[in-house]
Amino acid sequence: MILKKILAFISVISMAVVINACSTNPVTGKKDFSLISKDQELAMGAQAHKSVLKQFKRLNNPRLQAYVNNIGQLLASKSHRNNIRYTFTVLEDPSVNAFALPGGYVYVTTGLLAYLNSEGELAGVLGHEIGHITARHGVQQQSAGLASAILLEILSKKAGKSTAKSLGQLSTALIRGYGREHELQADKLGAEYLARAGYSPKNMYDVISVLKAQEEFSKYQARREGRQPPSYHGVFSTHPSNDQRLQTVINAAKHIRTAGTRSPNHDGYLRQINGLKYRIDKNRTGHIAIGRVSTPGLTYAQLARRSVVDAQRLRLLNGQFPNGEPVPGRLVKIVE
Numbered sequence: 080m081i082l083k084k085i086l087a088f089i090s091v092i093s094m095a096v097v098i099n100a101c102s103t104n105p106v107t108g109k110k111d112f113s114l115i116s117k118d119q120e121l122a123m124g125a126q127a128h129k130s131v132l133k134q135f136k137r138l139n140n141p142r143l144q145a146y147v148n149n150i151g152q153l154l155a156s157k158s159h160r161n162n163i164r165y166t167f168t169v170l171e172d173p174s175v176n177a178f179a180l181p182g183g184y185v186y187v188t189t190g191l192l193a194y195l196n197s198e199g200e201l202a203g204v205l206g207h208e209i210g211h212i213t214a215r216h217g218v219q220q221q222s223a224g225l226a227s228a229i230l231l232e233i234l235s236k237k238a239g240k241s242t243a244k245s246l247g248q249l250s251t252a253l254i255r256g257y258g259r260e261h262e263l264q265a266d267k268l269g270a271e272y273l274a275r276a277g278y279s280p281k282n283m284y285d286v287i288s289v290l291k292a293q294e295e296f297s298k299y300q301a302r303r304e305g306r307q308p309p310s311y312h313g314v315f316s317t318h319p320s321n322d323q324r325l326q327t328v329i330n331a332a333k334h335i336r337t338a339g340t341r342s343p344n345h346d347g348y349l350r351q352i353n354g355l356k357y358r359i360d361k362n363r364t365g366h367i368a369i370g371r372v373s374t375p376g377l378t379y380a381q382l383a384r385r386s387v388v389d390a391q392r393l394r395l396l397n398g399q400f401p402n403g404e405p406v407p408g409r410l411v412k413i414v415e
């Protein structure tokens with residue numbers, strides 16, 4: 080962050096301290112300890128959105144951007160906070176990631192899109208991120224963090240460098256995720272928005288399974304290459320695994336009347352991501368290609384011969400790691 084921006088940031092914050100010490104949470108209806116009002120949240124989001132677009136590349140694919148945006152807008156319209164404008168952006172980045180900024184900004188990377196296998200799963204990702212916005216997690220985190228940053232500044236009487244550092248850490252925290260309690264609440268809200276939009280809340284589990292499989296695959300690959308498994312970073316690293324509390328919050332959404340009335344749309348989703356750039360490793364990039372499984376008994380080992388990645392990678396991409404095989408009649412992804 081450049082100095083001018085930091086100064087602008089700080090002036091917004093000090094205004095916030097004066098004007099607003101409390102605001103209503105759209106999800107709980109209760110007062111939050113928040114230094115930031117709705118208008119300030121929207122302004123902060125718009126500013127941060129500009130920095131994200133400077134740091135990342137917006138994917139130049141209007142058709143796919145529109146597809147993601149349509150699903151996002153549908154979910155947002157069913158959310159607790161449908162009175163703000165939402166912006167959904169696909170970033171061209173090989174990391175497997177999705178994140179939200181205060182004020183209605185949601186991002187998903189091409190790295191994550193490559194691993195999803197249905198529109199329902201994409202809706203699960205977007206619903207979860209919308210949940211962070213509706214419950215104002217970013218704003219709460221900003222407030223707590225900035226409050227301590229301001230305090231630190233007063234205590235040390237050192238402006239400038241130390242403040243810049245705390246602000247830097249805060250923006251990292253925003254992109255990395257929000258901690259276990261907030262993640263669980265975002266899953267709960269995500270499941271609810273899925274159900275209200277007609278998707279099955281079960282898609283929330285499927286998304287978590289996709290991320291879990293990523294972790295398992297990294298361990299498998301590291302073992303095979305005789306190296307230490309990498310520690311797992313990214314927004315989902317603190318996600319609750321398949322536990323009781325998660326099941327409770329997701330199952331609650333099954334009772335919503337419209338839950339599961341919309342198809343998860345596996346084939347339609349795969350058609351949307353056909354041709355997407357896919358990073359195989361540090362040195363190699365390929366493209367996602369799709370085809371219909373017409374031969375019963377076709378294996379990933381056989382498909383791997385037509386692909387530039389091995390059978391296990393194909394299983395991972397198709398949501399069937401570590402021991403699934405292609406389903407006859409369905410579309411399947413390979414990498415060319």
Ligand SMILES: [Zn+2]
Binds near residue numbers: 257262314
């Ligand atoms: Zn999250």
